[in-house]
Amino acid sequence: MKAAVIVFPGSNCDRDAAVALEAALGHPPLMVWHRETVLPDVDLVVVPGGFSYGDYLRCGAMAAQSPVMREVKDKAAGGLPVLGICNGFQILTETGLLPGALIRNAGLKFICRDVHLKVETADSVFTRNYEAGQIVRFPIAHAEGNYFADAATLDRLEGEGLVAFRYATPEGAVTAEANPNGAARNIAGIFNEKRTVLGLMPHPERLADDLLGGTDGKAMFDGLVEALS
Amino acid sequence: MSSKTTPITPDVIAAHGLTPDEYQLVLSIMGREPNITELGIFSVMWSEHCSYKSSKKWLKTLPTTAPWVICGPGENAGVIDIGDGQAAIFKMESHNHPSYIEPYQGAATGVGGILRDVFTMGARPVANLNALRFGDPSHAKTRHLVSGVVAGIGGYGNCVGVPTVGGETNFHASYNGNILVNAMTVGIASADRIFYSAAAGVGNPVVYVGSKTGRDGIHGATMASAEFSEDSEEKRPTVQVGDPFTEKLLIEACLELMATDSIVAIQDMGAAGLTSSSFEMASKGGLGIAMDLDAVPQRERGMTPYEIMLSESQERMLMVLKPGLEDKARAIFEKWELDFAVVGHLTDTGRMVLTHQGEVVADLPIDPLAKASPEYDRPWVPGVKQPVIAPEEVPAHPVMEALKTLIACPDLASKRWIYEQYDHMVMNDTIGRPGGDAGIVRVHGTGKALAMTTDCTPRYCLADPHEGGRQAVAEAYRNLSAVGARPLAVTDNLNFGNPEKPEIMGQIVEAVQGMGEACRSLSFPVVSGNVSLYNETNGIAILPTPTIGAVGLIEDATKTASVPFKNVGETIIVLGETKGWLGCSLYLRELCGREDGAPPPVALHREKREGEFVRRMIAQGAVTAVHDVSDGGLLVALAEMALASGIGASIAAPQTLPAHAWCFGEDQGRYILTATAAEAMVILEAAQRASVTARVIGHTAGDSLTVEGQGSISVQDLRQRNEGWLPGYMAATATGA
Numbered sequence: 006m007k008a009a010v011i012v013f014p015g016s017n018c019d020r021d022a023a024v025a026l027e028a029a030l031g032h033p034p035l036m037v038w039h040r041e042t043v044l045p046d047v048d049l050v051v052v053p054g055g056f057s058y059g060d061y062l063r064c065g066a067m068a069a070q071s072p073v074m075r076e077v078k079d080k081a082a083g084g085l086p087v088l089g090i091c092n093g094f095q096i097l098t099e100t101g102l103l104p105g106a107l108i109r110n111a112g113l114k115f116i117c118r119d120v121h122l123k124v125e126t127a128d129s130v131f132t133r134n135y136e137a138g139q140i141v142r143f144p145i146a147h148a149e150g151n152y153f154a155d156a157a158t159l160d161r162l163e164g165e166g167l168v169a170f171r172y173a174t175p176e177g178a179v180t181a182e183a184n185p186n187g188a189a190r191n192i193a194g195i196f197n198e199k200r201t202v203l204g205l206m207p208h209p210e211r212l213a214d215d216l217l218g219g220t221d222g223k224a225m226f227d228g229l230v231e232a233l234s
Numbered sequence: 235m236s237s238k239t240t241p242i243t244p245d246v247i248a249a250h251g252l253t254p255d256e257y258q259l260v261l262s263i264m265g266r267e268p269n270i271t272e273l274g275i276f277s278v279m280w281s282e283h284c285s286y287k288s289s290k291k292w293l294k295t296l297p298t299t300a301p302w303v304i305c306g307p308g309e310n311a312g313v314i315d316i317g318d319g320q321a322a323i324f325k326m327e328s329h330n331h332p333s334y335i336e337p338y339q340g341a342a343t344g345v346g347g348i349l350r351d352v353f354t355m356g357a358r359p360v361a362n363l364n365a366l367r368f369g370d371p372s373h374a375k376t377r378h379l380v381s382g383v384v385a386g387i388g389g390y391g392n393c394v395g396v397p398t399v400g401g402e403t404n405f406h407a408s409y410n411g412n413i414l415v416n417a418m419t420v421g422i423a424s425a426d427r428i429f430y431s432a433a434a435g436v437g438n439p440v441v442y443v444g445s446k447t448g449r450d451g452i453h454g455a456t457m458a459s460a461e462f463s464e465d466s467e468e469k470r471p472t473v474q475v476g477d478p479f480t481e482k483l484l485i486e487a488c489l490e491l492m493a494t495d496s497i498v499a500i501q502d503m504g505a506a507g508l509t510s511s512s513f514e515m516a517s518k519g520g521l522g523i524a525m526d527l528d529a530v531p532q533r534e535r536g537m538t539p540y541e542i543m544l545s546e547s548q549e550r551m552l553m554v555l556k557p558g559l560e561d562k563a564r565a566i567f568e569k570w571e572l573d574f575a576v577v578g579h580l581t582d583t584g585r586m587v588l589t590h591q592g593e594v595v596a597d598l599p600i601d602p603l604a605k606a607s608p609e610y611d612r613p614w615v616p617g618v619k620q621p622v623i624a625p626e627e628v629p630a631h632p633v634m635e636a637l638k639t640l641i642a643c644p645d646l647a648s649k650r651w652i653y654e655q656y657d658h659m660v661m662n663d664t665i666g667r668p669g670g671d672a673g674i675v676r677v678h679g680t681g682k683a684l685a686m687t688t689d690c691t692p693r694y695c696l697a698d699p700h701e702g703g704r705q706a707v708a709e710a711y712r713n714l715s716a717v718g719a720r721p722l723a724v725t726d727n728l729n730f731g732n733p734e735k736p737e738i739m740g741q742i743v744e745a746v747q748g749m750g751e752a753c754r755s756l757s758f759p760v761v762s763g764n765v766s767l768y769n770e771t772n773g774i775a776i777l778p779t780p781t782i783g784a785v786g787l788i789e790d791a792t793k794t795a796s797v798p799f800k801n802v803g804e805t806i807i808v809l810g811e812t813k814g815w816l817g818c819s820l821y822l823r824e825l826c827g828r829e830d831g832a833p834p835p836v837a838l839h840r841e842k843r844e845g846e847f848v849r850r851m852i853a854q855g856a857v858t859a860v861h862d863v864s865d866g867g868l869l870v871a872l873a874e875m876a877l878a879s880g881i882g883a884s885i886a887a888p889q890t891l892p893a894h895a896w897c898f899g900e901d902q903g904r905y906i907l908t909a910t911a912a913e914a915m916v917i918l919e920a921a922q923r924a925s926v927t928a929r930v931i932g933h934t935a936g937d938s939l940t941v942e943g944q945g946s947i948s949v950q951d952l953r954q955r956n957e958g959w960l961p962g963y964m965a966a967t968a969t970g971a
Contacts, residue, residue, distance in 0.1 A: 015479050015482055056393040059477070115389075116655070144659050217664065
């Protein structure tokens, strides 16, 4: 299996994603510069976290217009799995690969801490190594992670089982207290219709190593490698 | 200002912060009257901020060498050997004055500046820390300043993608008009690829990279060298604006270029911008520079030579390249969409010759400016020693009630509200997150780690600057030892009032002497530092605050210790002597409303022995948790271990001391360890062999903290008090309270 990590000016979790992928793959992923117009032949694309182009406009808005994202969008339409983490999720919504938008956190501040998530479905290449209903701990680190979509879109996402993760208490209750940023219906991550594209605000790559305090994120990368090899 | 038309009057000279004597020195160096551009250059080069003219004499007394020191003070940052051909590069720097005037940008550009000092030398920055001092929480400006400074530090560091892993925050009325924002960066480089600032090679190109030069920050260095008064806010235009995105690109582009062996010398444009960077490089290399100011990338039209040379626009670097490599270097900077301009070349004249629109607009001898800046031996008086306060002289409040007050007081309340606004995990190597004794960052791709901390107890420094200087160093040493790191070296950030006052100068002298004593005794040299003076408003000085930043090495990243209790039923051991020293303590201040008394003395010979012992116990895996005892004393330290874990403890105080003195005395040189009952026996025996005082005081238990005969408090209750204060205080902003 081959994977690529997209690198924008201002990406800063590109190396973190590459390290987590390499641990699962056994070899490093390809790093693809934002100006590329053709993607290498890969089985997975990761759009990493950071502040693409400084995010001085709406987060991800400029990255969505980059040459490489036009190519990612085309390939994703053909079924290529795409994982967007944090700024990557913002870019995927701006690109139109995922519905909705990520707006300013309800508390108006950047938040960096571990959160608990309820895995909504194991039926995807991203979540196959989790169980539906499982509670996992991933860190968040964002100021604009408040997922927003109109009620009809939210109903459709829920109705079609396209919500991937929700913020929850350590015991698994999906409550307002467990929601760090005001996200609609506690949504932390969503799929596209075919569940081949996942965008999520929390960082699975940050807890994929015992020394860093946990390995709940590792199962996502291991699962991807198993599914796509 | 035009260089031709501005007459050099006594008012203009005074406005540039030069004394009449200093101006006489300017005249003798120049052999003629300087023009306004030249005067501006003298002004910033000789500002306290750039020249260290008041502190130099005393800074020279600090120990700066050790077998593991690769580069001590004098370069952009200090460099130490961390084994395996790798080096740690670090420094701390203040951005106090700008942060008070414009907290968000002041603090943000403070982070940007210290990051540049570190990557200029070839290191990838891997961690940031910050030591913050704010005024009294009840002061009208404090909330606004806390909010802006924290957002600024986060806004910059988070975007650049360097984790902010530690620091400290205090509140005291003496900082009402002068907050302190001391930012520290630690980076990692190859020990054989360190980049220095000495220019070499006559004819070699001088290259400008990064952001364009604008009119922001002109005279920032001069502002940072004067006292504040009522009209300080009018100085807002001298605060620079940060662009962390450009900084991120600059880091990547510089590191990419550094890997190609093209650079002769490199220097970031910090305080005094193009002036200090060009003078510094030329002076260190004993060369001259001919520079064409028209070639400097400019953000605005019509900038004068004066403005170009004195601008403190951020995210800029100056470098000397090897000849013929300009195109190769340009390609890298163009890839990162940054400006790249050859602005001049090195000469053998020893002079800085600046041309602008075809005319020579400044012609200055470099060495007299850079090296012959005034150096003062300012008069000083020793501080008045405070009396030692016996434990019995301090009123005894009920212990558990006192704990409730202390754990929620501004200095001890949880700083989660602050550090959760900082990305402390990006780069995926943070092993020890904020909230512990020291931040721990794995050296990427290796099995070792660096620990880092910032420390100072300003109230001790006010009572006795010498003892306070010793204590700041010793506490840093302790914090590193407490996580299992071998302390290697320190960076200092000396924040004081007006050095022209003998009593303030006395604080500086005595604090530096105390620091030097501790650093020598602990083999803990000073490798970099920064001085911030004139922290006074309307004649009121801050508490003397010599902040220490320190770095230690953990050979095996799997062998560290942390603050939380791990299991119930484990033995709690205190290392070091508890004599109930309440003078200058938080107990005295928070419970009795007094800030008097001598501070607790530090026994340096014992510090070393205990630190080594703690590190050995951690390396052996004998301990389950470690925490140093500092502000608030033993019971506060225990409460912090309980808070970090949710596990309580049951403690017995000895009958030999008043309970409040035993619980809250701030005797130095102490650690709390926990271990299984079996390991505890091993530790006690080892302590005896090592001549380290160790005493069992209780065990971990349940979910309450209990002191025999004094009562009990649930960890839940402690948590509400400890976590509640800062968010509650800050939330009052939104409601306008």
